[in-house]
Amino acid sequence: MAETATRRKRGGGRAGAAARRGPAVIEQMPFSPPVNRDRPVEPLTEEGIAAIHDGAMRILEEIGIAFLNEEALEILREAGCAIDGNIVRMDRDFVMEMVARAPSQFTLTPRNPAHTITVGGDTMLFGNVSSPPNYWDMEIGRKVPGTREKCADLLKLTQYFNCIHFAGGYPVEPVDIHASVRHLDVLYDKLTLTDKVMHAYSLGKERVEDVMEMVRIAGGLSEEEFRATPRMYTNINSTSPLKHDQPMIDGCLRLIRRGQAVAVTPFTLAGAMAPVTMAGAVAQSLAEALSAIALFQYVQPGCPCIIGTFTSNVDMKSGAPAFGTPEYMRATQMTGQMARYYGLPLRSSGVCAANVPDGQAMWETSNSLWAAVQSGTHMVYHAAGWLEGGLIASPEKFIMDCEVLQQIQRYMQPEIWATGPEEIAVDAIRSVGTEGHFFGIEHTQQRYSTAFYQPFLSDWRNFEGWEAAGGIWTPERAHLLYKSILDSFEAPPMDPAIREELADFVARRKAEGGAPTDF
């Protein structure tokens, strides 16, 4: 396939020329997160919601959750929970009282306030793929370990595409940087290459505090200003089944104490780390997430929390995780109903099991993205660039996904289904009658340039036109676009003094040895 790409690239033709046409590269929609006013798809009846809620509460009351974090155990003991070793049992009144403190909506303000996002309400947000250890592109044609260079390339896409609203974790893990200082180098890259909302991994106090400090510096903020409103977030996974580990909880406590946001996303793979039944997997996921959110709300009442879902199923043949399946879609919708029941913003994902950016990748990703729409998801993680169940980041897939994300953004614009007299257009229909056509009439001319979604990657020419331009398949077109975007990328502006302060911080912390690597 890589050879094919190279051959086609050389033959490039019109698509290649178009893709290389200058700094703008493509015409894209503005940064304007979709407003999702569609009624969600709700498979659960009221009884079903009550049954899953009761299941989650029974897990918390009767079975309990292991907190491998001494501070959390102390706090929860003080709060009146039953502690048995590291197992915490919470009664439902406590959980519901704590969860009720969480806001249903809040903002995250990055260093560029124009990229402020609202989490919750009707707003739908997309973020880049996060944390794959490996990278694949059409030119390399193999799966290779992530590097700082490739990570930076994907960060440029994160900044470039207006349909990407927040920066997730590292879009690929740069394994060529030592783990003790990786967060310093990547955050420097992230903060200088992008000006969107930042994420910190909860992997030890030094990393979390360093990242918060760097976000504060990049924003030109005093500590008081940093704390005044959420600027960034972390996302943690529980160690399913029923366990929260030390650094994840520690990181969240550090963030909420400085006014920042946390997402809690159990990874409950039905049949492996959770029951084989989707309702059971969802109930367990909720119990795990709510136990952490209850802790955070006890510590910092009203702190911004997001409940995440990552409930999918395994492949019955191999035990491997599968994504974008029918069961994944329904679990996401079910969790959406439960998130509304608890009044919490919801995070889900754009995911697939496919290894290359082909048809399977796109039907699985489409399934997961439509499930995000249907579930009323607020934050869509991994919305662009994910392959192989999250083990590979691919720039071609990133760009293909952005085409789909833009289409969702357009899909949400109510002017499509406006029904005023000018849209019903009886006069235009009368003027054309039974013999004419609508191309040339004024009603069309007035609206033509903005009436329809204009793709940047889809090729809508007929076969002959497409063939004459090189017969370029979608991933190869995406590859050309990727190269053009990198060629013309301009980093967002940053005050040189702030850049220097950031660099000094990185240098100082490196000199101090960075962070421990015993995780």
Place this chain on the structure above:
Amino acid sequence: MAETATRRKRGGGRAGAAARRGPAVIEQMPFSPPVNRDRPVEPLTEEGIAAIHDGAMRILEEIGIAFLNEEALEILREAGCAIDGNIVRMDRDFVMEMVARAPSQFTLTPRNPAHTITVGGDTMLFGNVSSPPNYWDMEIGRKVPGTREKCADLLKLTQYFNCIHFAGGYPVEPVDIHASVRHLDVLYDKLTLTDKVMHAYSLGKERVEDVMEMVRIAGGLSEEEFRATPRMYTNINSTSPLKHDQPMIDGCLRLIRRGQAVAVTPFTLAGAMAPVTMAGAVAQSLAEALSAIALFQYVQPGCPCIIGTFTSNVDMKSGAPAFGTPEYMRATQMTGQMARYYGLPLRSSGVCAANVPDGQAMWETSNSLWAAVQSGTHMVYHAAGWLEGGLIASPEKFIMDCEVLQQIQRYMQPEIWATGPEEIAVDAIRSVGTEGHFFGIEHTQQRYSTAFYQPFLSDWRNFEGWEAAGGIWTPERAHLLYKSILDSFEAPPMDPAIREELADFVARRKAEGGAPTDF
């Protein structure tokens, strides 16, 4: 890409071996049309519905529809409509009275009664791609005119896949058969290679009557039995804007008079044959469809009618039709609301503009299929095999689409979101606790083999496993499967006497010269 396919095919490996493993070829879900109980997505408010209805009615009352069919003009004159040349104006009371006669649900019974389908209610039906003049596959690697052989190959897929519930028009136009006798040869192939519900093109009285006669013979039915319940259907397009042509209306009249079903599907491309505004395009589409349905209900009260939508938009750059766009999705949902308002079963489509079965093909097709789900569509035309805006039929695309259709079938099974105590599984969660896993426990073992959707085309192995098996991309896997299915295809049983009667009918009608070709 063709070279790549051939190379990979030779290297075939595990996927190839699996695909060639015998007559069953794949394990697929049973013939069992999905029951869609999801609440539809409804962009229109009640006022929006009223506005579009009023627009459609004003078109019928004030502008009128051209009927290029003398018989229809006579009938509508008798019915009290205003006739001006070939323009018919109908008042809304007449239209609504006639449309109210149409059943909201009916059955179609093919020669194998086990493949009887219900059109309407909660049932969702999928049919093969219909009418592309051209064919493309990975082996040929070029766009070539359709032939009887390729048409038969695609009919075998239509029969083979249980997720295809009805046979549409010719899955590719066999241009190697003279147009005067094409319907005879292809219907012979269709009726012997498949036992699912049949379609007749409304292209002249001889074709329509011949096809009805062949369906009657294939079913072993007397004329009385044939008429007793719908056995088949036709689908007509209006000649937008605002025109019904002679053979389309004639064909429908012939079918309804013998008790068969009709679908009326205007092809209203916003900005070309309809207003650039989607509400206008939908209103015009409804006016065109309802005018024909009113005629049919006047002639044959209660005859089974389906309202179709094929409202999409053009590419702003080239004027070429685009499919599976955000505007297409919303127009389909809007038409779904209107179909429910009129109490008519709805037809929409599985469509894309892509020229090859790649990522674009699948995101566009996924968009259109999810729009079908969201709109409450009953019959999904072109659900498998469509490329290039309907100008190309592809077996690889057919098989890729069937994978997505099976996933929709699975998605609709309520056991996924069952919430009984056994599904909430608190005891299973308790038994695993915080340290175990769910693979081996009884709760999992009891349900493992049926708990999750099992794909036949998706490759869920990790990258290394996929690579070791040849690194086969989705369309190439689909190609291998296509060949295996053809190799092992067995036609459904047919009484030899009936087969002989069919062959005799074809021979006799050919000897008589078939049908005129002046259309």
